[in-house]
Amino acid sequence: MSNPHRRGGRFGGRAAAAILAAGALTMAGCAADGTGDLTLATGSTGGTYYPLGGEIASVWSSELDDVSVTATVGGASVENLRALDQGEVELIMSVNATAAEALDGVGDFADQPLSSPENIRALGNIYPEILQIVTTEASGITSIEDLRDRRVEMGPAGSATYTMAESVLRAYGIDPATDLAATLDSSFGDAATNVGDGVVDAAFGILAAPTGSIEQLATTHDVVMLDISGPELEAVLAENELLSAHEIPAGTYSGVDEPNATITSWATLYTTADLDEETAYELVRVMYEHGDRVQHSAARDMVLETAVDGLGPVELHPGALRYYEEQGVEIP
Template sequence: MKKRGMLLTVALVLIISLILVGCGGGGGATTDGGSGGGGGGTQELLFATGGTAGTYYPLGGAIASVWNENIEGVNVTIQPSGASVENLRLLDSRDADIVMAMNNIADDAWKGVGSFDGQVVQGFKAVGVVYPEIIQGVGLVEKGVLTIEDQAGKTVAGGPPGSGTAATTPHIFSAYGLADGDMTVVNDTFGDAVDKMKDGHLDAAWNVLGAPASAIVDLLTTKEIAFLEIKGDALTQLQADFPLVAPHVIPAGTYNFKGTDYPDIHTIALQAVLYVRDDMDEDTVYNLVKFMYEKNADITKSHATGSQILLENALNGITTDFHAGAIKYYEEKGMM
C-alpha cells in the first residue's frame, strides 16, 4: 500500500509539473516544450494584419511565409483585423504577437491621444518600417466626385473601425472645410466599399494602401474614378497638425482606365511599421528583422510591395521605442 501511495504521489507531481510548464513562457505559445529563445520547440506567433482587400493582409502573408521558411522553430500565422488601432490594442492585451500599424497611430497610442484618448497603450515595441503608407481616396466620376470638396452631400467610406484610415480621414476632410454632417460617412472595409461603388451605392472611399492597390485596379475595370488629391494650402494645414505626414506622389502610369494612364497623383504618406509585443524575446525579434529585410526579394515574389521593404528606410518616422532585438540588428549594420 505504501508503494502504491508513493507511485500515486509521484504521478501527481509529474502531472502538476507538466501543467506548470504548459502555462509558462511569453512572447507567443510554444509546442513540444520549446520556448521563445530556442530549446527545440515551435514558437507559435500570431500576426495581426488588416482587411483582406488592403495591403497589410496579403503582404503580411508573404512576410510570414519568408519567416516560416527561414527561422527555425518559429511558425507565424496571420489573421485579418481592423488594422492599426485594433492591432496595437491586440499587442497590448497580448492577443497578438506581431502587427503592422501606421507610425502616427503608434505615436498616438504611446501618448494616449487621438483614437487612444485617455488610455496610454505602450505594450509594444517597434521593429522597423515595412513600406510607405499611401493615403488613397477615390470618387466615382459618374457621381460627380472629382475632388475632396465634392464629397459634400455624398456617401463616403472613411475607413473601417479601429483602422488608421478611420483615424486619419476626419483630419483630411477638416483641412478641406468638410465638417461632420456635410456628408454621410460609413465605416466599410475597402473591399466592401469597392463592391458598393461598383453597384453605385457608394460615392467615394478612402484607405491606406500600397500602390498600385489591387482593389483600386479591380474597380477601374468597371468604373471611371477620380483620385482625390491632397495638396496646396490644405496639405500645409494638415502637416502643421500632423508633423509625421509627408507629401507623396503616386507616379503617372501607376493606374489606368481603359488604356489611358492617370497622371501623377498628389497625396500624403505615413509609414507602415512592424511592431511586436514588448516582452518578446530578443533572438526572435532579431530574426524577424533580419529576414524581413534580407529576404525582401522573396517577399516581392508573392506581393509587389515587398520591393519597398528597404533597410535604408527602416528607422524613418518611428517615434516609439525599438525592441532590443531590432536594436541589436541595426547596431550590427551601423545604423544605431
C-alpha cells in the first residue's frame, strides 16, 4: 500500500535563512552575469540532503558577493534531476548513479527521459551516500530475506532510495509488488519513526552515516542493521558500475556492535551548462575551501581528494573543471 507523508518542518540555526519553502526561481539569475538568486533542490526533512544543503547554501550566500542561494525541500535524486532539466532550479543534490541513468535514459528515466540530459553538468561530490536498512530486534528480522511478507519503507517514489531498495530486494528474490505485506514511501525521518512505532518492520534509506534519524531510533530501541553481502551484493554491483561495497564501522550506532556490510555511491552537486562559468567556479571553490564552516557531520567528506570520483558519463561544468585543474586534481 502507499502512505505518502507530507514534507515540511523547520531547520534551526544560521542556515534557517537559506531554507525557504518558496517555489523555484527562474534561470535568469546567474545565467549570464554571475549575479542573482539560485535555488538548490535537496531532499526530505528527515534525510541528509535538506539540513546539509541548507548549511552549504548559507556558506555560499555569505561568502559570495551578489549571489544568494536558497536551499529547498526536494524530492531527492530522480525528482531533482527532472526539476533541473525543466529549469525549475539551478542546483541540485543527487546520487551519482541516478544522474548517470538520467543521462543514459535508463532505469527511472527509460519511460520518461529528460528533455535535455546532455545539458546536465557535475560540480563535485559532497559525501558518500550509504544505503542503510534498519529494523529493530523486536521485529525478529535479522536478514534481508526476512523482509518477505513484512511491511517495508522503501523511500519516496522518484528517489534513489526507492530505486536502490527495489534493486536490493530483487537481488534477494523479493518482488516488492507481490512479496511484501506492504510498502510505504515516507521520507526517512518519518520512516524511522514508523519503525520505532511498529507501523512498519524495516526501512531503507540512502544517507550519511551516522544519520540522526537512526541515532534517535537507537536511543529507544535495539536497532538492527541488515547486511547486503555475498552473491546478492555482487548482483547489485553488477547492475551499476557507479556503486561500490561499503562497510559501516561497528559502534556507529548505539548497540550495533558489528560492522554493517552495504553499498554506497556519491551524493553529488549538479547544475546545467546554462550556469555561467565564473559562478560555477566560485560555488565549487567555496564549497571545498570553506567546508569547515558547514555545520553538518557529512561535510567532513567534502574534500578535493574525492571531488570527481564516480562521475560516470556526466561532464564537469567548465567552471568546476577550471578550479580542479588549478588545484591539481586528477580528472578521470
